[in-house]
Structures are given as C-alpha cells and as structure tokens.
Amino acid sequence: MARRPGRGGVPPEASFSLGGVRRCGDLAGAFPEIEKAVRQLPDDTAVDCELIVWEAGRLAFEHLQQRMHHRGAGAARAAVEFPAHLVAFDLLRVHGSDLTGRPFSERYAALEGLFLEHHLSAPWSLCPTTTDPKQAAAWLADYTAVGIEGLVFRPLASRYVPGGRGWTKYKAWHTTEAIVGAVTGSLRTPTTALLGRYDDSGRLRYTGRTTTLGAAVRHALADRLRAGDADHAWTGRTFRVGWGSREQLSVHLVVPDVVAEVAVDGHSRGGIER
Structure with missing residues (x-):
C-alpha cells in the first residue's frame, strides 16, 4: 500500500496493488473503501499489509477474490456487502524516508507510531507482534479457528529485502x-x-x-x-x-x-x- 506525493497542487494519489509472482495490478477501483483508507497515510509512505474480507467471524477468501473483479457501482455495492480490511505488519517508507535498511524492530515501532499519529482505525488494523512464546502459542490456538493459517516468525534485526523472504511461516495443521x-x-x-x-x-x-x-x-x-x-x-x-x-x-x-x-x-x- 502506498501514497505518492502530490504535485502542483494536485491531491496526492492513493494506490494499492496485489503483487505476486504471476500478477500485479492496481486494485483501487475494486475496493473504494480501501482507496479512501489509504488516503489517510502521509505523502510518500508505503505500508506492507494484507487485504482481507470477513464473513460470519471467519476469513472469506472467496469474497476477497470475487471483489477483485468488480468496478464502479458493482464495487460500491460489494464494499457494503463484504467490506475489506487492511492488516498492516511492516512500514517500508514514511514521508519519503526509506526504512527498508533498518531492523524490523525499528520499522514496526515506526508503524505503531504511524497508527497513533494519524489515528488509523477500521478498515486499518495493526497486526499484533510478540516475543513471548506463550502469547504466540495462544494466538496460534485462537486465530486458526477463524481461518488464519498460522504465524510468521521474523528476526527483530532483519532488514527488508525487496523480492526476498526474511521471515518464516509456521502453519497450524x-x-x-x-x-x-x-x-x-x-x-x-x-x-x-x-x-x-x-x-x-x-x-x-x-x-x-x-x-x-x-x-x-x-x-x-x-x-x-x-x-x-x-x-x-x-x-x-x-x-x-x-x-x-x-x-x-x-x-x-x-x-x-x-x-x-x-x-x-x-x-x-x-x-x-x-
């Protein structure tokens, strides 16, 4: 998720995209409520986050996937019926300052500060993090019941490497x-x-x-x-x-x-x- 700096008095452009090995595209037209939420970010800021949709207390990937194909009035109706949410877990750039070379502990602290400073709330959500194994085990037991696959382990000192994978996923089977x-x-x-x-x-x-x-x-x-x-x-x-x-x-x-x-x-x- 990124918000680019404005030019010549033109309002800053808020954009977000789905990235992957096989595809990457701008999804602003499909998720108008998320486009509005991204405009809450300061200029030239990039947040690494997950786009999700809930239904009946569980993750509903099928509705998220269906919403990607809606535009215009169809997207507006889908935003009301199956609203999306942003779960933020890393901060890569803020006010034009590149944070990717800093350790994750500093980037996450800056992300917490971003939420506080700009009063980010729904559809924004800050992904929780902990260094307590007991807390992690409790999350693993509770969150999988709503369709969350598991946990991500990331070294506190790790830098962000574009295209790299500086973390390990643990799935609950x-x-x-x-x-x-x-x-x-x-x-x-x-x-x-x-x-x-x-x-x-x-x-x-x-x-x-x-x-x-x-x-x-x-x-x-x-x-x-x-x-x-x-x-x-x-x-x-x-x-x-x-x-x-x-x-x-x-x-x-x-x-x-x-x-x-x-x-x-x-x-x-x-x-x-x-």
Missing part, C-alpha cells in the same frame, strides 16, 4: 478424515486424491484435493481403488485445478469406500479445505 471420491493420474498410479464427506442427506460433498501423493501413499491407495460407475455422486461434475483457476482437472471417479486421514491447515473457502 490438524488431521481429519475424508472419503476418496476420485483421483488424478490413474487408478494404478494416482497423483492426487479428491476428497469428500457425506452431508446430512447422505450425499457425498466435495471437500478438497490433496497435494501430490508420495510414492508409498500412492501405492497403498492404488491397491484399494475401484473404478466408480454411472451412479457415482460426482458423475458429470467438473473440478478445477485450484482456487480461482479456470483450468479443469482430468479425474477418475472411484468407489467411495476408502477413508483417508489427511492434514489440513484450517483454511477453507466455500466448504473446500486446503
């Missing part, structure tokens, strides 16, 4: 059981397994796909798989490669009588676990 309803690859050499659970009406509902199976699991699963028939609950259904992807998977339906124990990170979207 838990195990659960699900039924194998289909596989990619082939029945003899399954690559991934598509999983489901029966709902209250007795229908097998899709709940997610595994990562690539290891050799031992692949062989053990292959010995238990049988090809599904036309009565399979997922007959005629299509599956996509991943969240937000339009690419369809080539799958083989199997008799849903194999129960697998899987590890999930607590992040879900529309009932689909990861």
Whole structure:
C-alpha cells in the first residue's frame, strides 16, 4: 500500500496493488473503501499489509477474490456487502524516508507510531507482534479457528529485502478424515486424491484435493481403488485445478469406500479445505 506525493497542487494519489509472482495490478477501483483508507497515510509512505474480507467471524477468501473483479457501482455495492480490511505488519517508507535498511524492530515501532499519529482505525488494523512464546502459542490456538493459517516468525534485526523472504511461516495443521471420491493420474498410479464427506442427506460433498501423493501413499491407495460407475455422486461434475483457476482437472471417479486421514491447515473457502 502506498501514497505518492502530490504535485502542483494536485491531491496526492492513493494506490494499492496485489503483487505476486504471476500478477500485479492496481486494485483501487475494486475496493473504494480501501482507496479512501489509504488516503489517510502521509505523502510518500508505503505500508506492507494484507487485504482481507470477513464473513460470519471467519476469513472469506472467496469474497476477497470475487471483489477483485468488480468496478464502479458493482464495487460500491460489494464494499457494503463484504467490506475489506487492511492488516498492516511492516512500514517500508514514511514521508519519503526509506526504512527498508533498518531492523524490523525499528520499522514496526515506526508503524505503531504511524497508527497513533494519524489515528488509523477500521478498515486499518495493526497486526499484533510478540516475543513471548506463550502469547504466540495462544494466538496460534485462537486465530486458526477463524481461518488464519498460522504465524510468521521474523528476526527483530532483519532488514527488508525487496523480492526476498526474511521471515518464516509456521502453519497450524490438524488431521481429519475424508472419503476418496476420485483421483488424478490413474487408478494404478494416482497423483492426487479428491476428497469428500457425506452431508446430512447422505450425499457425498466435495471437500478438497490433496497435494501430490508420495510414492508409498500412492501405492497403498492404488491397491484399494475401484473404478466408480454411472451412479457415482460426482458423475458429470467438473473440478478445477485450484482456487480461482479456470483450468479443469482430468479425474477418475472411484468407489467411495476408502477413508483417508489427511492434514489440513484450517483454511477453507466455500466448504473446500486446503
């Protein structure tokens, strides 16, 4: 998130973008309430933060993703129905002064000062940080229940390296059981397994796909798989490669009588676990 300096009496331009390996674009038109919030920053300031949407007390990544495609009146309506929030965790530049060469402890202290000085409040939120292991463990237990993956560990003395990764993420995994309803690859050499659970009406509902199976699991699963028939609950259904992807998977339906124990990170979207 950045606010650029104004020129010749023109109001400062507030902008924010989604950056990544495959894409980067200006999202101001899609999130008018966030564009307004960014204008609270002083001129020539850059904040590293996360854009999130809540629904029913949980992170709703699907609504965040859907909102990226709205513009104009559609974006204004979406801002009311599914308002976004900014969780700030690092300060890279303030009033034109580059902070990337300073240790994280100083940058975070400056970020706290920025929040106090400019009275930043919703949709702004300051990401909490601690050096207390007990506090971190409590956060890990509490936050994962609302869809937060885990914690990020960052050395207090670390500098900010553009394009680098000066931190380590710790994900909170838990195990659960699900039924194998289909596989990619082939029945003899399954690559991934598509999983489901029966709902209250007795229908097998899709709940997610595994990562690539290891050799031992692949062989053990292959010995238990049988090809599904036309009565399979997922007959005629299509599956996509991943969240937000339009690419369809080539799958083989199997008799849903194999129960697998899987590890999930607590992040879900529309009932689909990861």
